[in-house]
Amino acid sequence: MAHHSKTKAVIQAVVLAAGKGTRMGSDLHKVLHSLAGKPMLAHVLDNLKKLDASNTVVVVGAGREQITNMFPDIKTVIQEEQLGTGHAVLAAKNAIAQDSSVTLVLYGDVPLVSADTMQTLCNKVTQQRCLAVLGFRPKDTLAYGRLITDDTGELERIVEYAEASEAERQEPLCNSGILAGRSDVLFELLARVENDNSKGEYYLTDVVALARDAGYQVVTAEADPLEVTGVNSKDELAKLNSQLAEERDVL
Numbered sequence: 001m002a003h004h005s006k007t008k009a010v011i012q013a014v015v016l017a018a019g020k021g022t023r024m025g026s027d028l029h030k031v032l033h034s035l036a037g038k039p040m041l042a043h044v045l046d047n048l049k050k051l052d053a054s055n056t057v058v059v060v061g062a063g064r065e066q067i068t069n070m071f072p073d074i075k076t077v078i079q080e081e082q083l084g085t086g087h088a089v090l091a092a093k094n095a096i097a098q099d100s101s102v103t104l105v106l107y108g109d110v111p112l113v114s115a116d117t118m119q120t121l122c123n124k125v126t127q128q129r130c131l132a133v134l135g136f137r138p139k140d141t142l143a144y145g146r147l148i149t150d151d152t153g154e155l156e157r158i159v160e161y162a163e164a165s166e167a168e169r170q171e172p173l174c175n176s177g178i179l180a181g182r183s184d185v186l187f188e189l190l191a192r193v194e195n196d197n198s199k200g201e202y203y204l205t206d207v208v209a210l211a212r213d214a215g216y217q218v219v220t221a222e223a224d225p226l227e228v229t230g231v232n233s234k235d236e237l238a239k240l241n242s243q244l245a246e247e248r249d250v251l
Contacts, residue, residue: 010101011122012183013053014092015044017108018061018079023233029066031108033237036244039070040231043111050115051122057095058108059088084201085177086193093187100127103183105204110230112240113178113223121221122180130185130216131208133158134178138225144174145205147220155218158205162198173220175205176228185216 021030031041038046041058048056060067060076068076079091089105096103102122106113117134124132133155135147143161146168150156158175159168181189189207197203208218226247231237 009122009125011051011053011104011118011180012055012096012101013048013051013057013104013106014089014096015041015048015056015058015106015108016085016088017041017067018059018064018082018088018091019109020062021109021232024237025234029063030231032066032070033231035111035231035237035241040111041067041071041108044106044108044113045071045074047113047115047118048106051118053104054101055096057092059091084195084199085204086190086202086206089204090187090190090202093190096183096187098184098187101183102180103186104178104180106178107230109232110176110178110228112227112229112244114227117221117223117227121178124219124221125180125182127182128217129219131155131179131181131211131218133208133218133220134176134180134223134228135173135220136176136223136225136228137172138174141169141172141174145177146171147173147175149173149220153219155208155220156212158208160203160205173222176223177204177230178223178228179204179207181207181211185211189214 017031032039058074058076059079061079077092077095079088102125121132145160148156189210193202193206195202
């Protein structure tokens with residue numbers, strides 16, 4: 001009897017690119033700054049093409065004309081007010097099919113997530129495991145949120161650094177912010193996220209606790225810290241550019 005390999009899940013992607021990036025100190029939109037010779041957003045979109053994502057939606061806000069001028073073919077939705085990552089993903093709801101496909105959430109200013117890592121994360125999503133969160137183990141854990149897992153490796157919760165206890169701050173596995181979820185479940189959970197935190201924002205990370213409360217399992221995948229490096233300033237961009245240049249010299 002022929003052995004059928006597991007059919008690949010249909011993957012839809014939401015790329016968050018609404019933040020202007022005021023810390024870049026430039027009129028150029030944050031995600032359009034160049035890394036290794038092409039705009040940061042282009043790295044993300046090119047890797048989604050390699051992944052063969054069936055539907056890619058870019059969430060844009062202020063300064064979006066710059067993005068749509070440079071990438072006239074992308075599908076965009078507008079997040080009018082910036083009320084947090086959960087709110088930003090929810091803005092894409094009507095452009096994403098609410099079905100058993102996997103929705104992958106990425107960031108326009110986290111440019112180096114490889115197609116392989118995206119695929120590995122998406123493969124972890126099943127009917128019972130409705131969410132998979134991408135973690136990493138940096139040399140210096142700094143003020144990253146932590147992924148708190150149980151003995152079986154299931155993700156119990158994500159703790160923002162500010163709210164973390166001393167014990168939780170000792171955890172080495174940090175949150176990249178990138179996650180994948182069953183499309184129908186993810187958007188259902190997002191609609192229930194509340195903003196009762198110090199910033200008054202709707203955090204994407206809150207879907208983990210909601211999923212577990214609803215009886216789902218949540219799992220993690222891990223990426224190399226370089227892949228999940230985010231860029232918030234000219235300094236960080238320069239540093240990442242030089243890190244990449246060094247890597248290329250080594251190869």
